[in-house]
């Protein structure tokens with residue numbers, strides 16, 4: 603019973619989301635986006651990502667991801683917010699991650715200070731200067747932290763996170779092939795281990811692969827070693843499958859701290875988040891997915907969708923929206939490119 607409770611609670615976190623829980627309706631976000639100047643917009647986008655991050659859920663101490671860390675990473679110590687009980691021995695690295703979309707949503711305010719240490723005094727100003735927000739990190743490290751491409755070119759990049767799986771990823775690939783569009787897949791090392799043929803198919807069909815960590819941990823919560831292991835173990839797996847070490851990293855939930863940004867910069871990676879969130883992880887139907895994307899997309903957009911998720915998640919809407927989305931955006935004058943093409947960078951390190 604305890605194990606079941608724990609499994610349920612830890613799973614509440616992931617949902618898929620890289621983009622995760624929405625604490626406010628999409629319409630509110632989009633309505634403020636379009637007329638915002640670039641710099642302010644970057645800030646706004648990053649702020650939204652922060653709101654969507656799972657920190658709050660973590661802070662409850664009862665929710666986290668169900669995917670297991672790399673073999674070299676002891677599970678218990680990698681899960682600082684997990685209950686005192688260690689993961690069940692029945693969990694193995696080859697088990698399919700369970701992702702539960704029914705995550706609890708905490709107040710945005712709380713999520714804005716996820717990584718602030720609890721201090722004895724109320725030196726809030728000093729503390730907030732120490733820990734930069736995602737929006738501050740984007741501004742401080744513009745060459746390393748990307749949310750979108752140039753607004754001067756009418757190009758967009760479709761991105762698909764949390765795969766590969768055998769349930770939705772092949773259908774996403776079929777839809778992309780039918781529409782002759784290349785996309786970017788941010789994959790998990792654990793899932794790549796389970797479905798190497800799907801990874802190879804993604805690469806063989808001309809799509810770009812990026813690193814989405816090994817087991818979808820909330821990276822800012824990890825020690826330096828464990829963070830690096832999440833990136834490097836995935837890189838090794840991918841290198842063996844596709845022949846290159848991906849330069850692009852998308853942290854789960856878009857969440858990352860400054861130390862980690864510095865490490866990424868020093869190791870010649872790029873962090874690629876997004877500025878358009880389809881919210882498809884909520885098992886939306888295709889009309890809803892399409893609506894969400896069309897409302898937010900503008901030149902240079904990086905669009906977040908998913909090609910994998912929890913058993914309870916239905917990404918049929920994602921798959922079905924791909925064709926109409928491409929048709930509509932092409933009719934509006936957009937062309938589809940991979941993230942490296944959009945950002946004018948290499949796909950490999």
Ligand SMILES: [Zn+2]
Nearest residue numbers: 618619620763
């Ligand atoms: Zn993700």
